Amino acid sequence: MSLKLDKIDRKILEILQSDGRITNAQLSKEIGLSPAPTLERVKKLEQSGIIKSYHAKLDTAKINLGVSTFVQVTLRGHNKENIEEFLKEINTIEEVIECHHITGSGDFILKIMAKDIASYQKLMLEKVSDIKVVDSLQSLVILSTFKDSKVLPIPN
Known part of the structure; x- marks a missing residue:
């Protein structure tokens, strides 16, 4: 509606x-x-659901989250069962703060926040790459962020 x-x-x-x-x-x-x-x-x-919730925006440096990455995920097969299995698993990982189903060479893109590189590596080895339906991962480490707006443009 x-x-x-x-x-x-x-x-x-x-x-x-x-x-x-x-x-x-x-x-x-x-x-x-x-x-x-x-x-x-x-x-x-x-x-009406237009306003879904209210949130506090946190300073990642002050709460000790020093590494931000985007990870492109390709599944072993792009079928309903694999997608559902992947989503079930990824929703249990709190460091994954965004998960988007995409077009192109991958199936999903994740935004992940971790304390440091060692924590990120452990997360990838022990959780994300351990999801059985994951075929490949490509990590993109965010070096710096120049725009991080959560304000949506409201069309006429």
Whole structure:
């Protein structure tokens, strides 16, 4: 179900993506509505599933996660059973923070966060490459990140 978004809904979504902790009073000032209709609109966006959750963005260096990688995964066969087995296993590995089904030479791309290279190597050897349906892995270590926005563009 797609909800029709007006200019005010889009503005609410832009603001909440930038500051999920904004008070309803401040949000209502920024969009030019009184607090009650503002809260009603936010609730509608939450109930419709457009707003799925609220999160704190953490500083990876301060929580001792020094290695970020993308890993392209190719499965032994691209069939429903192998995909389901892979997803079941990959969802148990907390260091895998993203998993995307892709087109091209691989089947999936993972984003993995680890403490250091030794931790990353252990994770790859003991968990990821140990998944029986995995045929090959190609790791891409992220040297530095110049843009890491979680703010989605909201189409008209």
